[in-house]
Amino acid sequence: xxxxxxxxxxxxxxxxxxxxxxxxxxxxxxxxxxxxxxxxxxxxxxxxxxxxxxxxxxxxxxxxxxxxxxxxxxxxxxxxxxxxxxxxxxxxxxxxxxxxxxxxxxxxxxxxxxxxxxxxxxxxxxxxxxxxxxxxxxxxxxxxxxxxxxxxxxxxxxxxxxxxxxxxxxxxxxxxxxxxxxxxxxxxxxxxxxxxxxxxxxxxxxxxxxxxxxxxxxxxxxxxxxxxxxxxxxxxxxxxxxxxxxxxxxxxxxxxxxxxxxxxxxxxxxxxxxxxxxxxxxxxxxxxxxxxxxxx
Amino acid sequence: xxxxxxxxxxxxxxxxxxxxxxxxxxxxxxxxxxxxxxxxxxxxxxxxxxxxxxxxxxxxxxxxxxxxxxxxxxxxxxxxxxxxxxxxxxxxxxxxxxxxxxxxxxxxxxxxxxxxxxxxxxxxxxxxxxxxxxxxxxxxxxxxxxxxxxxxxxxxxxxxxxxxxxxxxxxxxxxxxxxxxxxxxxxxxxxxxxxxxxxxxxxxxxxxxxxxxxxxxxxxxxxxxxxxxxxxxxxxxxxxxxxxxxxxxxxxxxxxxxxxxxxxxxxx
Numbered sequence: 001x002x003x004x005x006x007x008x009x010x011x012x013x014x015x016x017x018x019x020x021x022x023x024x025x026x027x028x029x030x031x032x033x034x035x036x037x038x039x040x041x042x043x044x045x046x047x048x049x050x051x052x053x054x055x056x057x058x059x060x061x062x063x064x065x066x067x068x069x070x071x072x073x074x075x076x077x078x079x080x081x082x083x084x085x086x087x088x089x090x091x092x093x094x095x096x097x098x099x100x101x102x103x104x105x106x107x108x109x110x111x112x113x114x115x116x117x118x119x120x121x122x123x124x125x126x127x128x129x130x131x132x133x134x135x136x137x138x139x140x141x142x143x144x145x146x147x148x149x150x151x152x153x154x155x156x157x158x159x160x161x162x163x164x165x166x167x168x169x170x171x172x173x174x175x176x177x178x179x180x181x182x183x184x185x186x187x188x189x190x191x192x193x194x195x196x197x198x199x200x201x202x203x204x205x206x207x208x209x210x211x212x213x214x215x216x217x218x219x220x221x222x223x224x225x226x227x228x229x230x231x232x233x234x235x236x237x238x239x240x241x242x243x244x245x246x247x248x249x250x251x252x253x254x255x256x257x258x259x260x261x262x263x264x265x266x267x268x269x270x271x272x273x274x275x276x277x278x279x280x281x282x283x284x285x286x287x288x289x290x291x292x293x294x295x296x
Numbered sequence: 297x298x299x300x301x302x303x304x305x306x307x308x309x310x311x312x313x314x315x316x317x318x319x320x321x322x323x324x325x326x327x328x329x330x331x332x333x334x335x336x337x338x339x340x341x342x343x344x345x346x347x348x349x350x351x352x353x354x355x356x357x358x359x360x361x362x363x364x365x366x367x368x369x370x371x372x373x374x375x376x377x378x379x380x381x382x383x384x385x386x387x388x389x390x391x392x393x394x395x396x397x398x399x400x401x402x403x404x405x406x407x408x409x410x411x412x413x414x415x416x417x418x419x420x421x422x423x424x425x426x427x428x429x430x431x432x433x434x435x436x437x438x439x440x441x442x443x444x445x446x447x448x449x450x451x452x453x454x455x456x457x458x459x460x461x462x463x464x465x466x467x468x469x470x471x472x473x474x475x476x477x478x479x480x481x482x483x484x485x486x487x488x489x490x491x492x493x494x495x496x497x498x499x500x501x502x503x504x505x506x507x508x509x510x511x512x513x514x515x516x517x518x519x520x521x522x523x524x525x526x527x528x529x530x531x532x533x534x535x536x537x538x539x540x541x542x543x544x545x546x547x548x549x550x551x552x553x554x555x556x557x558x559x560x561x562x563x564x
Contacts, residue, residue: 011473011475012473015473015474015475015476016473018474019468019473019474022389025389025474026385026389026391029381029382029384029385029389030381030382030385030397032377032378032381033378033379033381033382033385033397033401033445034397036378036441036442036445037378037400037401037403037404037442037445038400040419040438040442041400041403041404041412041415041416041442042400043419044415044416044418044419045407045411045412045415047415047418047419047422048411048414048415048418048419051418102310102314102317103314105306105307105310105311105314106310106311106314106315108307109307109308109310109311110311113299113304113307113308114311122311124551124555125315125318126315126318127551128547128548128551129318129319129322129547131499131547131548131550131551132322132543132544132547133502133503133520133523133540133543133544133547134503134505134520135503135505135520135523135524135527135540136325136523136540136543136544137321137322139325139523139527139536139540140321140322140324140325140540141321142527143321143324143325143328143338144321144324148338149338150320150324150338152338153338153339176317176318176321179314179318198299207300208299208300208302208303233406233408236408237407237408237409237410237411237506238408239410239506240505240506240524244527253408253410256410256414257410260414260417260510266414266418269414270414270418273408273410273411273414276408276411277407277408277411280406280407280408
C-alpha cells in the first residue's frame with residue numbers, strides 16, 4: 001500500500017480514536033447531514049409555518065410579527081379557498097383513479113404475461129419517459145390540446161371538439177406525468193404474487209373476474225396505495241401544469257404562488273401552503289395502517 | 297397461468313394503448329421541432345432542420361444549459377457527501393431517533409415542491425441576504441441538494457445492507473485503520489451505488505423547476521426556467537420545440553448509463 005502511515009502518525013492516531021469510540025464516529029457521520037437537514041431545512045420549514053400566524057400590513061406591505069389566526073380564519077371563511085382546496089383534492093383523486101385504471105392492466109401484463117425478455121424491455125420502456133423533463137412532457141400536452149393541435153386533428157373529423165385547455169386537460173396531463181410512479185409499484189407487487197395462486201383460483205373454478213376480485217386485487221392493494229402516494233401528493237402541490245394546460249383554472253399551488261409573487265404576502269402564502277401538507281399528513285397516517293409504506 | 301383468451305387479448309391491448317399514450321406526445325414534440333410553420337399547426341406542412349441550428353446558436357439556451365449543468369453537479373456533489381454520511385450512520389449504528397433520520401431525508405421530496413421552495417426562499421432572504429449572499433446559483437445548489445440527498449441515501453443504504461460488515465472487519469484485522477478501510481475497501485464496493493444515485497440526483501436537479509423558481513433570484517436561469525419563461529411567447533415557440541425535443545432525446549442517456557452501471561433499472 002503506497003500511503004501507509006507510520007504507526008504513531010496523527011492520522012493513524014485519530015483513526016484509532018474513532019475506532020475505539022463508536023459514538024464519536026456516529027456523531028461525526030451525523031453532524032453534517034443533520035446540520036443541513038435539521039438546522040437549515042427543518043428550520044426553514046418551521047420559520048415558514050411560524051410566519052403563517054403573522055400578518056402583512058395592508059398599507060406598508062411589511063410583515064407584522066404578531067401571533068394571530070387571521071390567515072386561517074380567512075382561509076376558512078372565504079368560500080373561494082374552500083372551492084380551490086376541494087378542486088385540488090378532486091384533481092389529485094381523479095389523477096390517482098385514472099393512473100390506477102391505466103397502470104393496472106399494464107403492470108399485470110408486464111408481470112404475468114410478457115416473456116422475461118419482453119418484461120425487461122417493457123420496464124425500460126415505462127421508465128425512460130421518467131427521465132424526460134417534466135416541463136417537456138407538460139409542453140407535449142399543451143401541443144396535444146392546443147386549438148390547432150393533435151387532438152383536434154384526430155377528433156374534428158368525427159365532429160367532436162377537443163376539450164381545449166382547462167381542468168380536464170390538467171387532469172390528463174398530470175395523470176400522464178405520474179403514470180410511471182403508479183405502474184412500477186404495482187408491477188413490483190404483482191411480480192411477487194405467485195403464479196400458483198392464480199392457477200389454484202382457476203382450478204377451483206374461478207373465472208377471470210372472480211380471480212381478479214378475490215386473489216389479485218387484495219394482494220395488489222398495498223402496491224396501489226404506495227403508487228397513489230406519489231400520484232396524489234405530486235398532483236396536490238402542482239401549479240406549473242395548471243399554468244401550461246389549465247387555462248384559467250386555479251389549484252392550491254397557484255394561490256400560494258400568487259401570494260408569494262404578485263401579492264407579496266408571505267404569511268398568507270404560508271398559511272395556504274399548510275393545506276396540502278396537512279392533507280398529505282392525514283393521507284400518510286391513514287395509509288400507514290395498511291402497511292403500504294413498506295412497499296416504497 | 298390460466299387466463300381466458302379474452303382477458304389476455306384485452307390486457308395486451310391495454311398494454312399497447314398504454315405505451316402509445318406514453319410515447320405519442322413525446323413523438324409529437326420530436327416531429328414538431330422540425331415543423332416549418334412558425335405558428336403551430338398540426339400536421340406540419342413542411343419539415344425543416346432550420347430551427348435546430350437557430351436553437352444551437354441561441355445564447356439564452358446555452359447559458360441556461362450551462363447553469364443547469366453547474367447546479368446539477370454542485371447539488372449532486374453535496375448530496376453525495378451528505379447522503380453517504382447519513383446512510384452510514386443509519387445502516388451501521390443503532391441510536392435514538394434513527395427512524396427520524398430516514399424520514400427527514402425523504403421529507404424534502406415528499407412535501408410539495410412549492411412548500412420547500414417558499415420555505416427556503418424565506419430563509420435565504422432573512423438569513424443570507426444580511427450576510428451579503430443574494431439569491432443565485434449558490435442558493436439553487438443548496439435547494440437542490442436538499443431534495444437530492446434522498447437518492448444517494450437510498451442507494452448507499454441498500455448497498456451497505458447487502459455488503460454487511462465482514463469485509464471491513466477483515467480489513468481492520470489486517471491492520472488497516474478506519475480511513476484506509478474506507479478508501480481501499482468500502483469505497484470501491486460503494487462506487488456503482490454512488491454512480492447510480494448520483495445519476496438520479498443529477499437528473500432530479502436538472503429537471504427541477506419549482507424549488508428553482510424560488511431559490512434562483514432574478515439573474516439566474518436554469519434550462520427548465522428558460523423553457524417555462526419562453527413557453528408562452530409565440531415567437532420563441534420554434535426554439536422551445538427544439539429544446540424540448542433535444543431533452544427527450546437526451547433522456548435516453550441516463551437510462552443507458554443506469555443499465556450499464558447497475559444492470560438494473562429499478563434504482564429509483
